[in-house]
Structures are given as C-alpha cells and as structure tokens.
Amino acid sequence: MSKLSAVIIEDEVPAARLLCAMVMRLRPEWTVTVLPGSVEDAVEWFSENKHPDILFLDIQLADGNSFDFLSAAQPSSVIIFTTAYDQYAVRAFSVNSIDYILKPVDEQRLSEAIAKYEALLDGSRWRPDDYMDTLLDTLQNKEKRYRNRFLISRPDRFWSLQVADIAYFYSENKVSFAVTKTGQEYVIDLSLNKLMEQLDPARFFRANRQMIVGIDSVVHAQPYFNGKITVTVQPPFKAKITVSEEKQTAFKLWLNF
Structure with a gap:
C-alpha cells in the first residue's frame, strides 16, 4: 500500500x-x-x-x-x-x-x-x-434496532433470555457471560465488542475490556487512583470494576443521559 x-x-x-x-x-x-x-x-x-x-x-x-x-x-x-x-x-x-x-x-x-x-x-x-x-x-437516520433477547441453549432445552433482565456482561478467558438482575449467569456466544454493537448504548456502557455494565445495575461510582473511577453494581461482581480516565467523561454523560 x-x-x-x-x-x-x-x-x-x-x-x-x-x-x-x-x-x-x-x-x-x-x-x-x-x-x-x-x-x-x-x-x-x-x-x-x-x-x-x-x-x-x-x-x-x-x-x-x-x-x-x-x-x-x-x-x-x-x-x-x-x-x-x-x-x-x-x-x-x-x-x-x-x-x-x-x-x-x-x-x-x-x-x-x-x-x-x-x-x-x-x-x-x-x-x-x-x-x-x-x-x-x-x-x-435515528432508527436503530437493538437486540432485546438472547437464545440460551442447554442439552435438554432452550429459551429466550431478555436483555431487560440482564444486569451486566463480562468476559473471562475469552468467554462472554451475561449476569441477570437475580445473579444467574449464562454464556453468550458473542464477544464484548460484538455485544456493544448490538446493545442499546443508552442502557449499556463498556466500562473496560472485560466489562459491560447496565444502567440499572449501577449502585454508585467513586474516584479511584490515576484518574480512574470504580463502579459498584448489583448484583455484586466478583472483581473491582474500573473505568479509565479517558472514559470518565463519557461514563458520567452516560449516567446523566
């Protein structure tokens, strides 16, 4: 080239x-x-x-x-x-x-x-x-259709998981998981990058490489070192959730949108 x-x-x-x-x-x-x-x-x-x-x-x-x-x-x-x-x-x-x-x-x-x-x-x-x-x-063009459910499969059955019931998504060992508001976890066959292309950005925010948080799951956020923000969600996540300094403004705008 x-x-x-x-x-x-x-x-x-x-x-x-x-x-x-x-x-x-x-x-x-x-x-x-x-x-x-x-x-x-x-x-x-x-x-x-x-x-x-x-x-x-x-x-x-x-x-x-x-x-x-x-x-x-x-x-x-x-x-x-x-x-x-x-x-x-x-x-x-x-x-x-x-x-x-x-x-x-x-x-x-x-x-x-x-x-x-x-x-x-x-x-x-x-x-x-x-x-x-x-x-x-x-x-x-303001019209955009966002995903509103996922097909969850088990060996003996399958069903629809509603996006409205999901608190947040996370990635671990290159596998994506959806965590519901009641704390149940399901494997989602999409990367977090692909998920963010399909989820309503007014409802979900890419906090970092491993985490997408839902607006209804955010309990509070507070300052952290190096200009970062930590986010507390419900149900609780097993690790600390941080938002980088570069994304701090966007995160605050999202919370206030």
Missing part, C-alpha cells in the same frame, strides 16, 4: 495520542496529523489544507458532534469513527466504505478497520461521488 495521509480528530488528548501511536505502529509509512477535537478548529483546518485519505473522527467533539463537522467541512476523506459512548446511535454501516470503533481503541479492531479501508481502494465498491451524501444520510 502506497504512502497515505491520515488525520485524527479527537477531543481527549490521551486518546488522540494513543490512537496516533497505534496508527503509526500499524502503518509507519503513513503521514498522520492530529487535530484539536473541536468542530470550529477542524472545519478551519479542512478549509485550508488538502483533505487526507482517511479520517479518524470522534463522534462527540468539544463544541459539537461529528455531524456538525461533516456538514460544514464536507471532507473527501474516508471516515472511520471512534466513540466512547455511541450517543448518536451510529450503526454498523451497511455501505462498506465506512467503519466505527468503540473506545478505548483495541489495536486489533483498529487493524481490521484499516484493512477494510485498504480493501476498498483495491476494489470497485468505492464511490467517492455519493459517499458524503450516503454518510450524512446514515448519520441522520
């Missing part, structure tokens, strides 16, 4: 630095520029500079959201969204020209998104003329 240009627009400095380091590690031949995470600054930069080949765009910016920026700047770049809290219900887009990654960014997931972008450059599916119109239409 030839040398390409990438821009990162992210309003959290630590997250921007981390994403930049990951991109440069995965594609050292690329030119990567990090912009301030505000709509005003980003629009000004795009009006004065050549648009990059690929844009890593945070959905929630310091003074607005990605839709405000896209409408004003009309970037010609391919967009990969990054989001800590999918507040605007960005879907797993049906057009294969865009992708989105939940924060904190997992390097393997980032690598997959970049590979998906590079595959577009080699094929015939890339339609730059109608790309931005399609993207804006997708972002404005």
